[in-house]
Amino acid sequence: MTLSVTLQHAFAGFTLDVAFEAPPGLTVLFGRSGSGKTTVVNAVAGLLRPDRGRVTVAGRVLCDTPAGLWLPPHRRRLGYVFQEGRLFPHLTVRQNLTYGARFAPKGTGGGDLAAVVVLLGIGALLDRRPGALSGGEKSRVAIGRALLCNPDLLLMDEPLAALDEARKDEILPYLERLRDETAVPILYVSHSVAEVARLATTVVVLQAGRVARIGPASEVLADPATAPALDLREAGAVIEARLVAQEPDGLSVLETSAGRLYLPRIEAAPGTGFRVRIHANDVILSRARPEGLSALNILPGTVETVHLGDGPGALVQVRSGSDLILARLTRRSATALGLTPGTPCHAILKTVAVGRGDVGSGL
């Protein structure tokens, strides 16, 4: 395992007791504010000394309280991207970026500045000072600075939380490239389901200082039992799709294991892989294959599980091909349609329900 964490720490009125292991890729620590996400990251970074715990990254033990081992932050070789950026105001962007290089292990000399500058698109900013940067630019520089100290693990504490929607859309592609093009594993704190859907390889759901659920993003997001812990209104599965054709009327055709998906134009070459988030609220279920319907996407499948909520709602998980789709309906509809595990049905999705932010680069 790339990252292995066991932590116990007591604050006044709050105890943290978590254990999880994360494979390579991007692991999202998901939870509401106060669930202990930042505490976990700070303990991994060495900014918080836990009462008890053991943390290993890429086989290196950073903290092992039973053995009395605790490395200070500057010897952990982790990159930490803070929520507020925390760029050094008295240094230029270039000096900020290269700050960690002199401390990187001998011979590595830090990461490749030119490559990181291109990856994050910050070439034009190098001689500026942080005070003259926009929020999105600061975020990218902060990511670059952490990356350039050649870390064994990149920690990101809600790097998008302080940004408006437009700036988030600006940064998300860079984070995807970071996940897909570098070998550095990432531990990413977030309370946004949208970010989980776009970025996560693995999700660790934290609730009141405990791990409520851990698993691959596509599984966790499509699990009706977990959805309330995330955010019911934001519930929705993520499925893999590959662009096959661009239609002249502005649609893109994607191939999924469930069938063809027509989505608003995605600017990419055919063959490109995507992960598409399908909001549970946007999915209609039908027992019979509907006729004379305006919706373009009709995916056949079978009901996997039905999760009845406390209120009028129900979450139904449908297996379509090898993908899982989540639909949010009323209990009344679920009963009327006789939806039980094994029932064949069709999941219907309007093309225009899928927004630009719902389509991310490949799983």
Added chain:
Amino acid sequence: MQGLLTAEEWQALALSLKVGLVATAVSLPFAVAVALLLARKAFPGKHLLNGLVHLPLVLPPVVTGYLLLIAFGRHGMVGGFLERTFGLVFIFRWTGAALAAGVMGFPLMVRAIRLAAEAVDPKLEQAAATLGAGRLWVFLTVTLPLMLPGIVAGAILGFARGLSEFGATITFVSNIPGQTQTLPLAIYSFLQAPGGDAAAVRLVVISIVIAMAALVASEIVGNRVARRVAGT
């Protein structure tokens, strides 16, 4: 220029600048250390240290001078030790004038630097640590540069206070031309002597010019450093 002042007046001016600069340079590192201690650390006796540092600000200067005389005189506890160990003598020497100037300027330096130290965001120091910087590096590359505006302001304040020092100096090291007779003491002497008014006025003008120059310099340097640190 030579004709502008008499040799005695030149001597007072040169001595004043030397005393002021040495006092500032020597006390600055201590002021930074004490300011950091007061700004960052909680320890028993913190109020006592704070009070001790600020005492010269509120005590009559004569009292400070007398205390210096007791402590740093040849038979004083500290003075005797310093003379035996380092051959350093304060009494009736320019070094004593510098010590008096330093002690009187110290509280002003500490106040300015402490404010700057409190304004440094510890989160930036944490960020530096996660990037691999040990404590000394964090201090040298983040804490100290961010405190620089306060340090510059404190140094100039301390220097100006040192130049204007009178009461503690005359009590501690007396009024000896060429050794301890700084500008204020020289002005005082000229005013006491018959016919010394013209010389006193010349030195008064010079004092005003130096004070103004120090204030303007502090404003310019302070602004420049503050802009640098603010990151715009």
